[in-house]
Amino acid sequence: ALTDKFNAIFKKLRSKGKLSEEDVDAILKELRMVLLESDVHYRVAKDLTSRVRERAVGKEVMESVTPGEMVIKILWEEIRQILGGEARELNLSGSFPASVMMVGLQGSGKTTTCGKLGVYLKERGFFPLLVSTDTRRPAAKEQLRILAQTAKLEFFDDPQASTPQEMIKKARDYAREKSLDVILVDTAGRLHVEEELLEELKELIEEEEFSERFLVLDATTGQEAVKVAQSFESWVHPTGLILTKVDTDARGGAVLSIVAQTGWPVKLVGVGEKLNQIEVFHPDRMASRIMG
Amino acid sequence: LWSKKETGEKDWEELEELLIQADMGPALSLEIVEEFREFKKSRGGDDWQEWLYQKLFSLLEGNDPSLFASAKEGELKAIILSGVNGVGKTTAAGKLAYLFRNKGEKVSLIAADTFRAAAMEQLEVWAQRAKCRYFRGTEGADPGAVVFDGISSARHQGDTLVIIDTAGRSHVNKNLLAELEKVVRVTKKLILPSNLESILVIDALAGQNAFLQAQSLFPVADLSGIILTKWDSQAKGGIVFRIGKEFHLPVKYLGVGEGIEDLVPFDAEEFVKTIVY
Numbered sequence: 108a109l110t111d112k113f114n115a116i117f118k119k120l121r122s123k124g125k126l127s128e129e130d131v132d133a134i135l136k137e138l139r140m141v142l143l144e145s146d147v148h149y150r151v152a153k154d155l156t157s158r159v160r161e162r163a164v165g166k167e168v169m170e171s172v173t174p175g176e177m178v179i180k181i182l183w184e185e186i187r188q189i190l191g192g193e194a195r196e197l198n199l200s201g202s203f204p205a206s207v208m209m210v211g212l213q214g215s216g217k218t219t220t221c222g223k224l225g226v227y228l229k230e231r232g233f234f235p236l237l238v239s240t241d242t243r244r245p246a247a248k249e250q251l252r253i254l255a256q257t258a259k260l261e262f263f264d265d266p267q268a269s270t271p272q273e274m275i276k277k278a279r280d281y282a283r284e285k286s287l288d289v290i291l292v293d294t295a296g297r298l299h300v301e302e303e304l305l306e307e308l309k310e311l312i313e314e315e316e317f318s319e320r321f322l323v324l325d326a327t328t329g330q331e332a333v334k335v336a337q338s339f340e341s342w343v344h345p346t347g348l349i350l351t352k353v354d355t356d357a358r359g360g361a362v363l364s365i366v367a368q369t370g371w372p373v374k375l376v377g378v379g380e381k382l383n384q385i386e387v388f389h390p391d392r393m394a395s396r397i398m399g
Numbered sequence: 400l401w402s403k404k405e406t407g408e409k410d411w412e413e414l415e416e417l418l419i420q421a422d423m424g425p426a427l428s429l430e431i432v433e434e435f436r437e438f439k440k441s442r443g444g445d446d447w448q449e450w451l452y453q454k455l456f457s458l459l460e461g462n463d464p465s466l467f468a469s470a471k472e473g474e475l476k477a478i479i480l481s482g483v484n485g486v487g488k489t490t491a492a493g494k495l496a497y498l499f500r501n502k503g504e505k506v507s508l509i510a511a512d513t514f515r516a517a518a519m520e521q522l523e524v525w526a527q528r529a530k531c532r533y534f535r536g537t538e539g540a541d542p543g544a545v546v547f548d549g550i551s552s553a554r555h556q557g558d559t560l561v562i563i564d565t566a567g568r569s570h571v572n573k574n575l576l577a578e579l580e581k582v583v584r585v586t587k588k589l590i591l592p593s594n595l596e597s598i599l600v601i602d603a604l605a606g607q608n609a610f611l612q613a614q615s616l617f618p619v620a621d622l623s624g625i626i627l628t629k630w631d632s633q634a635k636g637g638i639v640f641r642i643g644k645e646f647h648l649p650v651k652y653l654g655v656g657e658g659i660e661d662l663v664p665f666d667a668e669e670f671v672k673t674i675v676y
């Protein structure tokens with residue numbers, strides 16, 4: 108782990124007495140390697156380590172009796188600051204019923220997250236309605252329907268609806284009819300380079316109001332995360348991030364890269380395949396995790 | 400990158416950035432940059448791209464991209480697909496079924512994901528699209544038992560190839576690793592070693608965690624190859640160099656889209672060119 112690696116370095120350095128700038132650079136080199144191994148984007152890792160360097164060549168570290176621990180603490184604080192920004196409340200205001208949309212790359216966990224969010228909201232006194240606009244993936248609607256059924260959540264489908272807009276309008280009518288107050292909209296997965304599909308989402312959000320547009324992101328995402336965020340930002344303007352598969356050993360550096368770049372709040376994290384496995388985001392835990 | 404004789408720190412950084420952003424990982428990228436610095440010192444050639452192309456190509460050398468290179472004729476063949484959640488296993492199963500059916504094989508798709516919502520329905524649609532036989536068990540049935548019955552049924556029907564789709568699993572879940580190990584063990588009881596391909600499906604957009612996936616699943620599933628999906632995302636999939644270096648696992652196919660024909664045989668030259676140029 109990071110601490111063991113650094114203890115080895117610092118043991119060697121401590122015997123020298125005071126730290127020199129070269130020593131600090133050696134430490135920062137190791138730090139950058141750790142961040143990159145955690146899938147933090149190349150540029151974000153560079154910015155982070157240069158920020159740590161600015162603080163580390165100051166008195167607090169150079170004359171500290173435990174310089175190693177100080178440097179680690181500084182890095183942790185810098186990461187925590189990037190991740191910790193916005194409040195993490197769900198925004199369900201605006202038109203009634205409120206609409207929440209799940210978007211993201213193929214296989215990131217949107218459909219499962221839709222089900223999880225339904226359970227999460229139901230437990231908090233809401234009456235959610237689940238609807239899928241995914242007409243591309245085989246058995247996509249069936250998957251959401253089964254999740255809804257398992258969790259005893261309302262599910263809407265109109266096989267006659269010919270566009271996502273139409274499906275959502277009909278879902279809204281159904282929700283009003285049944286006094287349901289939140290609509291959770293599952294969409295088909297799409298790549299950040301599939302412009303036609305991104306256009307489809309853009310048209311959808313121009314016609315329908317969504318109080319939340321979540322980018323559902325797999326914690327294993329690598330260096331491409333920054334390009335993914337840039338693309339979804341320009342087509343969809345997400346209001347927040349839901350990070351999935353955090354129960355794996357993926358360090359999740361992609362979330363740091365994206366938040367550093369976009370400032371989006373991370374509202375929730377998926378921690379397993381079951382519908383109750385969703386949690387509030389803890390920036391402290393994520394910072395420690397990224398540092399290995 | 401460099402046209403002047405003296406290259407400074409900034410130039411090595413650009414090479415390192417290219418490699419890191421291709422998801423090659425910090426250790427391997429550093430190793431390659433160091434090697435190039437040595438090369439430049441001693442030989443001083445100017446075409447870094449040519450050097451990098453040769454270097455990366457050499458990392459993939461000796462890898463056989465074909466499936467069933469030494470399979471025994473007239474005996475049933477099997478492909479097991481494993482990997483973490485959402486990488487594209489079920490889709491790859493459908494694409495492979497279509498591909499091999501067009502090669503004249505009689506294919507059975509076996510739905511060994513008895514857990515996830517609509518997993519069996521999803522594979523069934525692919526079987527219909529590929530026009531091949533489909534075998535499933537009951538909801539929540541033991542995957543090992545489904546595989547046993549599926550292979551027996553395929554053999555009985557005169558099929559030449561079974562493709563086994565398994566549930567997504569995290570390699571940190573010991574129970575799921577044990578489940579996969581059982582599926583592979585059951586398959587090995589019924590299929591000759593020369594006729595079995597155990598394929599790890601990896602997402603091209605994944606970062607260094609894909610290495611940990613390969614590391615854990617390699618002994619459990621006795622992996623013989625990789626399918627790298629979502630290569631149409633323009634992610635470089637450099638992690639396969641790191642995996643190849645450590646486990647000598649060859650990439651067999653690239654997934655390049657969501658359609659049934661979107662599976663292309665791995666071409667090392669094209670793959671390396673995409674990273675370098």
Ligand SMILES: Nc1nc2c(ncn2[C@@H]2O[C@H](COP(=O)(O)OP(=O)(O)OP(=O)(O)O)[C@@H](O)[C@H]2O)c(=O)[nH]1
Pocket residue numbers: 211212213214215216217218219220241244247294295296297351352353354355376377378379380484485515567569
């Ligand atoms: N371990 C783990 N698996 C998850 C999590 N969230 C989703 N999954 C799994 O990831 C896989 C993909 O989930 P889906 O919900 O189908 O993903 P999707 O984004 O809807 O996929 P597409 O609709 O094809 O784009 C499934 O096997 C899920 O069970 C999570 O938090 N942890």
Ligand SMILES: Nc1nc2c(ncn2[C@@H]2O[C@H](COP(=O)(O)OP(=O)(O)OP(=O)(O)O)[C@@H](O)[C@H]2O)c(=O)[nH]1
Pocket residue numbers: 213214244296298482483484485486487488489490491512515518565566567568628629630631632653654655656657661
């Ligand atoms: N763009 C693109 N999408 C792909 C590719 N391969 C699979 N997909 C998509 O990725 C998503 C997940 O595919 P699945 O086949 O369900 O993945 P899986 O590994 O079986 O998922 P689980 O069984 O839930 O673990 C689907 O939306 C597929 O259409 C590919 O090569 N390119």
Ligand SMILES: [Mg+2]
Pocket residue numbers: 217218219241244247293294295296
């Ligand atoms: Mg889905």
Ligand SMILES: [Mg+2]
Pocket residue numbers: 488489490512518564565566567
């Ligand atoms: Mg599957």
